[in-house]
Amino acid sequence: MNEINLKRTVLNITTFCNLKCKHCLAFIPYYKERHSMGIEEARKVLEAYFKVVDTVETFTITGGEPLLNDKTYDIMEEVYTYDEQILKSVDFVTNGTMMIPNNVLDLFEKHKQKTRVVLSNYGEHLSKKINEVEEELKKRGITYRISKFYGDNLYYDGWIDFSDHSLKWENESEREKNAQKCxxxxxxxxxxNEGELHSCSRGFWRMKNGIIPKKKGEYVPLLDESISFEEKRRDLLTMYGLKSSTSCAHCVGLCNDVPRVTPAQQLD
Ligand code: SF4
Structure with a gap:
């Protein structure tokens, strides 16, 4: 079977967040029940993922706010055991509202050749700790970058409102044309998310909430033991080859020509 080499995969380790961004790409404020991944669950998910996938260039840890998961250190330690299959970097995305604990920083420092912290900066009234976190990363020589999500230039800093899940594209060629700009x-x-590999968090959310059906070949149920790893690999190859999916028919897409909204607007 063909090798499966992915560019990027993002692992969501918690749906808890201390911000309530109205237009969160992952719909985090709208979860009715929240969950933080424990270490056993993380081990199973990582083992299954790295059996299905041969290599990934960048493996990203996020949430919610991942530092709200009190098992972040243990999960990160487990992620680094797959070092050989992660070709470029382990990215860790945090929102600049809280300090990174020392033991997690020690771990990042130990693996600094492969680690990159991504600081989401939502402005000084939200990302209150970002300067302190940045100082600490600098001091330890840990690579980081800042993603700026505030200011007046919506073209560069704005977000997209994905909350309207109605059918947008009537036929497959229209949906494909749009998805190819996404x-x-x-x-x-x-x-x-929740032990399943999806093309994007919009697709996951729409399947989870019954907006679209769960369709074989449009996601991979990594933890489903009734399906062999060979079959999961086949499903992923099918996903990989798709130019669009059922979810894309309900989506404006992450496209340059879609109007932007002010980022990080907080719900009450
Ligand atoms: S167009 Fe498709 S791939 Fe792009 S964000 Fe929407 S559902 Fe995801």
Whole structure:
């Protein structure tokens, strides 16, 4: 069977967050029940993912706010055991509202050749700790970058409102034409949520909430033991080859020509 080499996969380790961004790409404020991944669950998910996938260039840990998961250190330690299959970097995305604990920083420092912290900066009234976190990362020589999500230049800093899940594209060629402008689809960024591998968090959310059906070949149930790893690999190859999915028919897409909204607007 063909080798499976992905560019990027994002692992969501918690749906808890201390911000309530109205237009969160992953719909985090709208979860009715929240969950933080424990270490056993993380081990199973990582083992299954790295059996299905041969290599990934960038493996990203996020949430919610991942530092709200009190098992972050243990999960990160487990992620680094797959070092050989992660070709470029282990990215860790945090929102600049809280300090990174020392033991997690020690771990990042130990693996600094492969670690990159991504600080989401939502402005000084929200990301209150970002300067302190940045100082600490600098001091320890840990690579980081800042994603700026505030200011008046919506073209560069704005977000997209994905909350309207109605059918947008009537036929497959229309949906495909739009999806082929979507940075998520074209970039082939995958996400792991609740033990399932999906093409994007919009697709995951729409399946989870019954807006679209769960369709074989449009996601991979990593933890489903009734399906062999060979079959999961086949499902992923099918996903990989799709130019669009059922979810894309309900989506404006992460496209350059879609109007932007002010980022990080907080719900009451
Ligand atoms: S068009 Fe929407 S559903 Fe399809 S890949 Fe892009 S963001 Fe995901």
């Amino acid at each position: 940075l998520h689809r074209v970039g082939k960024y995958y996400i792991i």
